[in-house]
Amino acid sequence: MRVLVVGAGAIGLLSARLLAEAGAEVCLVDQSVTGGESSWAGGGIVSPLYPWRYSAAVTALAHWSQDYYPRLGEKLRHDSGVDPEVHVTGLYWLDLEDEAAALAWAARMQRPLLSVPIETVRRAVPALASGFSRALHMPDVANVRNPRLVKALRLALLAMPNVTLHERCAVTGFIREADRVCGVRTAGGDIRADRVVVAAGAWSGELLKGLGIELPVEPVKGQMILYKCAEDFLPSMVLAKGRYAIPRRDGHILIGSTLEHAGFDKTPTEAALASLRASAEALLPALAEAELVGHWAGLRPGSPEGVPFIGRVPGYEGLWLNCGHYRNGLVLAPASCRLLADLLLDRTPIIDPAPYAPAGRLH
Structure with missing residues (x-):
């Protein structure tokens, strides 16, 4: 089977890898460079920011992925020589308004989320600002160094004989024969395939x-x-x-993030810089004296309730989707891509695919 994946972010890369491992001939195309958009720009927390505020559909993908991430990190390090740094640090939520709902969700889902005294947090995180009074803690939450994750995925794919990667290759349209989608048109020529998977993040709708x-x-x-x-x-x-602070192993601290509806504009702004710095210093006052080494913007693929579209598109034989992960693409990638591969290869799916099916959710 020849599969064409449009979009070489974390979702496209991991989809391509799983399909290629199963024996498919995979071609991956991206309008830019591999992993250069949302996958590079995100924070890489391996959890939704507020997991109890999401639907069961997002939770199912998140839990499967969280359990799988350490193995994925190790396998990619072995296959590519690049360590994605799946770094288990735990996560403290401070002064939540919906603390009771969070604890009820954790009890229902059997997730290790605990109420802890603020003094415990201060001992664990001496740099924390004063003024906080309550905290919840999930000790097993990891973060992944997302630029290294996409680099590792790219190198692992390039080492596979049945994978072709075309970067800076924008898709200009689809090839259709009757009700079948059998490839894409690009400036460099047509590329045909038995299946076309759209995993183009924020550009998927366009x-x-x-x-x-x-x-x-x-x-x-x-x-x-x-x-x-x-x-x-x-x-x-x-x-x-x-707002959150994420530590990398080498001392880099990420602070994020804004939520803005500004079309495809990803210009960093002075207003956002000032707002993020203020949040950083309110959380960790010593950052006022720290070296600021980066400021950037990325585009999340926003979708209704953050539930991604995974599966075949009815009425368009050969067309498949794996997109619309909104704020949780990196968190949900392992489960989303495994589910896509299961469905496309006609295997028993890891979880119920119904909530993500494009049928009934497209216009």
Whole structure:
């Protein structure tokens, strides 16, 4: 089977890898460079920011992925020589308004989320600002160093003889024969395939308009800043008032993020920089003296309730979707891509595919 995957972010890369491992001939195309958009720009927390606020559909993908991530990190490090740094730090939520709902969700889902005294948090995270009074803690939450994850996936794919990668190769349209989609048109020529998988993140909706399909996926801009600190400055992720701090192993600290509806504009703004710096210093006052080494913006693939579209598109034989992961693409990638591969290869799916099916959710 020849499969063409449109979009070489984390979702497209991992989809391609799983299909190629199963013996498919896989061609991967991207309008830019591999993993250069949302996958590169995100924070890489291996959990939804507020998991109890999501539907069971998102939760099912998240839990499967969280359990699988350590194995994925190790396998990619072995296959590519690049360590994606799946870093288990735990996560503290501070002064939540819906703490009771969070604890009830954790009890129902049997997830290790605990109420802890604020003094415990201060001992664990000495850099934390004063003024917080309550905390919840999930000790097993990891973060993944997403630029290294996509680099590892790219190298692992290039080592596979049945994978072809075309970067800077924008798709301009689809090849249709009767009710079948059997490839794409690009500036470099037509590429034909038995199956076409659209995994183009925030651009997926625009692409599908060419087929007359209204996919409710739109770009949602997010800005982040990055500090360089001592390696032991922040031992755990912390989250308060919608903003979070993520420590990397080498002392880099990510602060995020904004939520902006600005079309496909991803220009970093001074207003967002000021807002993010203020949040950073309110959370970790010592960051006022730290070196700010980065500020960027990316585009999330916004979708209704953050539930991705995974599966075949009815009425368009050969066309498949794996897109619309909104804020949780990196969290949900392992399960989403495994589910897509299961469905496309006619295997028993890892979880119930019904909530993600494009049927009934497209216009």
